[in-house]
Amino acid sequence: MTELGRISIVLSVVSCLWAVLALSIGLKQRHDRFIRSGRHGIIAAFVLSSLAVIALEYAFLVHDYSLRYVWEHSSQQQPLVYRVTALWGGMAGSLLFWFWLLCICGLILVWQAYRQRERLIDFALVPLAITQLFFAILTTGIVRGMSGPFEELMRTVTDGRGMNPLLQTPSMVLHPPTLYIGFVSMTVPFAFAVGSLASGGGGSRWISLSRRWTIFAWLSLAVGIILGGGWAYGELGWGGYWAWDPVENASLMPWLLSTAFLHSVMVQERRNMLKIWNLLLIVLAFEFTLFGTFITRSGIISSVHAFGQSDIGHYFLGFIVLSGAGVAALMILRWDQLQSPNRLDSFLSRESAFLLNNWLLVGMTATTLWGTMYPILSEAVTGDKISVSEPFFNKVNVPLGLAMLIMTGIGSVISWKKATASNFRRAFLWPTILGLVGAVISVGLFSYTGYPIATLSMFYTFLCIFAAIFVLAITLIEFHRGAWLRMKRDGSNPITATITLISRNKRRYGGYIVHIGIVFIFIGILGSKGYQRSIVRKLAPGESTSIAGFDIRFDKQFTQQKSHVLLEGVELAVSKEGKQIGTMRPARGHYNLPDQQPTTEAAMRRRLRGDLYVAYGGMEEDGQTRLQIYYNPLVSFVWIGSFIMLFGGVVCLAQGSYQRKDFGSGNSGKA
Amino acid sequence: MQRQFRFLVAGLFMLVAIGVLVAVGIRSTGMRHFTPDQLVAYDEPIHGGIQVDGFVVVGSTIEMGNLKLRFQVTDQEQNAKVSVIYTGIKPDSFKEGEGVVVEGTYDRAKREIQATKLMTKCPSKYEAEPSDEQGK
Structure with missing residues (x-):
């Protein structure tokens, strides 16, 4: 079995390489046979990587301690489930797992390519196959300081060292793979974006083709982050769930960027604008999924986490630089197609609201990156190493986050193109009044009870409660309006009306549900971080x-x-x-x-x-x-909000196929 | 053109706002990072907190009662020793000879750090076992 695993990995390198070459040649020369052959290369990579995963899992199941990786990450008394999940208990296995997930994505895309006869999918397969190739090469174990998953242990042992007990809990079983799934599926919209550039089109087709993937990636990252926070809260015993540690930041940054992307693509679909911006966002989101691995594994950032240090970080950095340069070159080549015929019409419009929300999200990503990298930057520039920790991130991201929360409400209902005064009044008058009244009352109550609180926190509390009520009111009014119309038209009761309302436009109302979840999370953070x-x-x-x-x-x-x-x-x-x-x-x-x-x-x-x-x-x-x-x-609000947010994400995800069917077959009777 | 100009101004405004936030944030919360030998050799005034990265000197730990813990940290080459006084619960993973990170204020005359935060680095055993957990 071990031999099988080892050979499979080597052969998968070959098949990924073949897929890259055959697809590129086929697409360039418009040669169908090469394209088909390239697709076969991707299928082969999937089969081979699956064999390697099976071989390693088998080794874990039969306690084959002749493998170093098995010896390091399992032991005789380890329960079965933790022996299975030991696959991603360490770096080498994680890379194999990551590679395997990429191959699954590849397989799904190939299947779609056969079914939908959409050339763009073949174009997207090329960047995906290149990423696969990168991971396949890493998995062979050529990286200095890191053994491959099938490396032999050079001595005889009867028992393994076992997995860190801290990781032997259900949420830790799920936390790493959901993050990996998020990272990996972020590759697909990136691949579509690059494929679309390479195919020469400046169109927006790639966005609708990859929308489900983006939402899926966003959702998986969210699940991974939440599980990680829940695990830290339950297992680590320091009373918190988030500490702005470099490892946490590494997972947050691509999530923030993909959140921005999910919003700004709506502007491109609707108004054919922001093409370059959207490309940049998805490319950055993808690069950040790799960057996280780079900063945590290269040892350049000192974290309290003990990570095995090896050259792996340099490989990731190299791939980030190369892929980034490749995309930049393509963008320059296609610059003309990326220009938009439309301009932003008004400052007060949904386009600008989305743009502002994007700036805020990107701004939060930038400050988080800055804080994470600051020890190295300050040392390189001034010679003094200065580190920042939780207080810095809170200080900077709290105001940005609150501004973003307010934008969440504004962006949902402001009109496209140009908002009029009556639109404004109708949309924002009552939510603003309610928010102000609620905030005044609650802050007043706090002061009345003599709760000790600083002026700045008082201001933030006020703002947070205002924003929460504001967004909640706007969102609920939207639900109410839609459901009310439906009730009047169909004569249905409020609950059925709401359910049909959501199911008829899952993307929109799913998004609103996510916003409600975000409001709850903010309230939870306000309580548990501000008043702990x-x-x-x-x-x-x-x-x-x-x-x-x-x-x-x-x-x-x-x-x-x-x-x-x-x-x-x-x-x-x-x-x-x-x-x-x-x-x-x-x-x-x-x-x-x-x-x-x-x-x-x-x-x-x-x-x-x-x-x-x-x-x-x-x-x-x-x-x-x-x-x-x-x-x-109020820490429970963080978890309740998380569930609401994830539920909303799932609702959005359900829309994807629905719309694609409408687009694909040209029957739009079900709008 | 005027409209584009307005967006430009708004964008610049935001950039400046974020820049100011970051600068103020670092100024008020940034901690100078030292190893014990660097800390001893440093002779300029230190404003605010510091972060020291070192190893617990074997045999130096004294539990002073009332949840006060006193120990010394040294650098890899054991060039300099600095005392640390920490009030709080000793982390489970705290061990002599292992790496720690302490945050607090430094009293140069006494060569002593009043630590507000004590973090341990996981022992070397798990260095070979990287995992993607979060937390601290």
Whole structure:
């Protein structure tokens, strides 16, 4: 099996190379046989990469520790599911997995090319195949400092080292692959954009052909980011879900860019404008999916994460530079086709609103990038290394984020081309009034209760609550208007009317649902980041402490064996206003692995209004326990908002095929 | 043309606004980064917080009670040692001889850092096992 895997990878390099060459020649010479042969190359790459994945999975299943990768990432006692997911537990396997996902995308595109007879798809296959080739080469294990997935271990062992126990949780099983899927599927719209450039057209066909892919990529990245945040919150025991760490930023940046892209392509479809801007956005989004790997693996950024360092980062940087230069050259070549016949008509129009939202999203990406790279930049320029951390990102991105939230509302309803005064009044009068009233009342309440709060945070709180109500009102009014018309016309009840409304225009209303989710997330962030309370305490048995109206008493120590983890912690009695309302058992998990440090198993009392979160910090010699206690107000809104957002994304995704059918077969009777 | 000009002005305005935000942000939150030997050798005034990247000196850790932890950090070549006082819970992964990053303020006379943040670098065992987790 090992031999099979090794050979498959080498052969897949050949077939990707063949696909690139045959497709390029075929498209250039208009030679159908070459094009078909190139497609076959992509199918072959899929089959071969699948064989390699199967071979590696098989090795994990049968505990074949003659493979270094298997030895490093699994052990005899590791549960089956974590042996399967150990495939992406390390760099070499992740690259293979990434390559395999690319091959799946390739296969789907080839299938579409056969079905739809759309030349543009073949053009898109070329950049995709080049990306595949890059990953296939990396997977062979030529990178210095990084072994390939099938490298042999040069000694005999009976047991593997095992996967980091921190990663042995369901959300960590899903977090890396969803991010990879997001990264990989971002390649497809990029490939369409480049393919469209190469085919000579300045048209917008590539946008409709790749829309579903873009939404899918956006959605997968969102799922990956949310799972990562949820995992950090539940497993790491520091009471937060987002810390602006370079690794987190690496996943956020392509997501922000693709969000911008999803909005600005609407302007291109509607008004045939912003062609160059859209191209730049999708190319950047793609490059950032690679850039993340570069900054986290090259060791140029010091992160608290321990990443294996190897030359892999240089390969990624090289590919980023080469692909970027290639696209730039193509764009210069096709500059004339990229000019738009239309101009922005008015400052007050949906086009400008989208442009402004794009600037804000790109601005957030830029500041995030700047902050992430600042230690290196400052050292290179001034010789002094200056690092920035969470406070910097919050300081810069909070105002930008709030401006963007307001734009979310404005952009949804302002008219195309030129907004008139009556459009403005109709769309924004009530939402503005409601937002102002709501914000004044809530900030007033905060001050009345004597909650200690700085002026700037007060201002941000005001702005955030205003924006939240403003956007929510605008969006709900839109739903109401649409559903009302439908109710009057069909005589249906409000619920059916709303459901038909959404299903008739999934893209639009799906987008609105995403916006509602974003509003919830902002409220959650406002509460949990702006008003988090935390204390560190040492408690003797029977002693108690209080936070946010809760009294927490240390009752006793406990130990408990839970499958292959030994939990060691303390039992706490939680009471409110003198009445006991529950017990919490924060602990540390000890894994039966050689020099494995214990993991923090924080105890949480999750409620809509806020989470009580206790991390256990061990015992003192005199029998006192060390506790880190947080109260995170409204943090549940982050998760609720995330679900709403993802649901909206799925609704948008459902539209894709629907519209394509309309376009493709020319029957638009179902609009 | 006038319309395009307005967009240009708006764009420039935003660029400047973001630039100002970034500059102010870095000025007020940026922390100078040192290794212990660099910190000792540095003789200019330090404004605000610093970040020090080093290794915990073996045998230097003292738990002072009241959640106060005192230890020394040194650089790779062990040229200089700096004391660190940290109040809070000792991270599970804190170990002598391993890498840590501390953030806080530096008292030059005492050669002592009052740390507000103590982060550990994962031990070398997992250096060979990269994974895409987030968090800290």
